[in-house]
Amino acid sequence: MHAILNLHEYEAAARACLGAGAWDYFQGGSEDELTLAENRAAFGRMKLRPRVLVDVTACDTSTRVLDVPVASPILVAPMGFQRLAHADGELATTRAASGAGTVMVASTMASVRLEDLAAVPGSTLWFQLYLFRDRAITMDLVRRAEAAGCRALVITVDAPRLGRRERDLRRGFALPDDLRAANLPPSSAGRLHEAGASGSAIARHAQSNFDAGATWETVAWIRSISTLPVVVKGILTAEDAKLARASGVAAIVVSNHGGRQLDGVLAAIEALPEVVEAVAGGCEVYLDGGVRRGTDVLKALALGARAVLVGRPLLWGLAVDGEAGVRRVLELLRDELALAMALSGRPQVARVDRSLVKFP
Ligand SMILES: Cc1cc2nc3c(=O)[nH]c(=O)nc-3n(C[C@H](O)[C@H](O)[C@H](O)COP(=O)(O)O)c2cc1C
Numbered sequence: 246m247h248a249i250l251n252l253h254e255y256e257a258a259a260r261a262c263l264g265a266g267a268w269d270y271f272q273g274g275s276e277d278e279l280t281l282a283e284n285r286a287a288f289g290r291m292k293l294r295p296r297v298l299v300d301v302t303a304c305d306t307s308t309r310v311l312d313v314p315v316a317s318p319i320l321v322a323p324m325g326f327q328r329l330a331h332a333d334g335e336l337a338t339t340r341a342a343s344g345a346g347t348v349m350v351a352s353t354m355a356s357v358r359l360e361d362l363a364a365v366p367g368s369t370l371w372f373q374l375y376l377f378r379d380r381a382i383t384m385d386l387v388r389r390a391e392a393a394g395c396r397a398l399v400i401t402v403d404a405p406r407l408g409r410r411e412r413d414l415r416r417g418f419a420l421p422d423d424l425r426a427a428n429l430p431p432s433s434a435g436r437l438h439e440a441g442a443s444g445s446a447i448a449r450h451a452q453s454n455f456d457a458g459a460t461w462e463t464v465a466w467i468r469s470i471s472t473l474p475v476v477v478k479g480i481l482t483a484e485d486a487k488l489a490r491a492s493g494v495a496a497i498v499v500s501n502h503g504g505r506q507l508d509g510v511l512a513a514i515e516a517l518p519e520v521v522e523a524v525a526g527g528c529e530v531y532l533d534g535g536v537r538r539g540t541d542v543l544k545a546l547a548l549g550a551r552a553v554l555v556g557r558p559l560l561w562g563l564a565v566d567g568e569a570g571v572r573r574v575l576e577l578l579r580d581e582l583a584l585a586m587a588l589s590g591r592p593q594v595a596r597v598d599r600s601l602v603k604f605p
């Protein structure tokens with residue numbers, strides 16, 4: 246067999262390494278998975294307008310996010326329960342991100358404690374925060390993230406409840422006994438193991454723990470208790486982008502949670518232009534959802550994203566080969582981006598401009 250050449254081949258290889266429950270949890274979207282498919286299809290509809298006879302002998306993918314230098318505009322999206330993919334879980338992913346010179350966003354629902362991830366040499370960790378009904382839990386997570394040296398709080402705002410993920414419902418998905426939500430107090434985490442004949446334990450856990458009453462006032466509360474820059478993840482409209490900006494966030498992640506929350510919403514890449522226009526340079530804008538090729542990264546940058554976050558492909562790399570697999574996925578994407586920059590006549594990230602893409 247030849248070496249794995251691209252992220253699609255990692256997906257196929259990962260399927261062979263994973264049990265059916267983990268595979269469906271990772272891959273799945275909500276309801277009819279319309280948005281899951283759209284995230285990919287929309288990239289396919291966008292066409293590039295390259296320039297030629299530009300000196301591209303050296304293409305530089307480096308940039309800065311929240312004032313931190315990164316080797317490429319490709320960051321690690323927060324994903325829970327990575328020990329479902331590999332025994333090292335988030336530790337392997339953090340080491341790979343550190344090795345690749347990029348940011349790791351650690352999930353509230355990680356299966357390794359955030360302090361252990363922050364201890365990885367050279368890592369730049371951002372902490373993804375779910376808002377709990379019990380504000381003491383949220384507060385404790387914020388304090389721990391600060392104490393561990395995390396550089397930003399990424400508040401996920403598109404999940405007051407979990408989307409209807411029918412693959413998980415059908416299997417009665419619950420966490421195996423040897424895998425914990427390592428950041429949560431046992432009183433909250435226990436429900437994640439309650440297997441049912443039907444229904445998803447993680448959906449039940451979210452419903453009884455996440456704060457469905459959270460509003461922009463809650464974001465203001467987080468800003469009042471922490472000096473860390475706040476990023477809001479899960480914005481899809483200009484209206485919410487303006488509210489985010491007004492609430493003083495440092496960055497927005499345009500995201501539909503990889504098609505796992507409200508089904509039928511537009512592809513993340515289609516929502517990007519209106520968000521970029523609405524914030525008018527007042528904060529950084531990132532994108533996630535369906536990024537599988539260097540040309541996808543290029544398209545997002547052209548539409549005004551400062552960086553992208555990558556989700557499932559890193560879990561595929563993790564499942565296939567642990568830290569080395571995650572590292573390889575990050576390298577493949579970065580190499581593809583550098584090539585796409587050369588072939589489009591944009592040797593630096595700052596030179597990737599709006600005129601590079603055409604929507605249908
Ligand atoms: C298995 C899995 C777990 C996830 N867990 C979280 C999470 O804990 N917090 C969060 O904000 N987003 C979570 N997400 C969403 C990702 O951060 C990201 O928005 C999405 O995966 C990007 O789309 P992609 O997988 O097509 O790259 C999760 C996604 C997957 C696939």
Ligand SMILES: CC(C)CC(=O)C(=O)O
Nearest residue numbers: 325354404447451502505
């Ligand atoms: C346990 C979940 C809340 C993690 C998540 O955000 C997801 O699975 O999409």
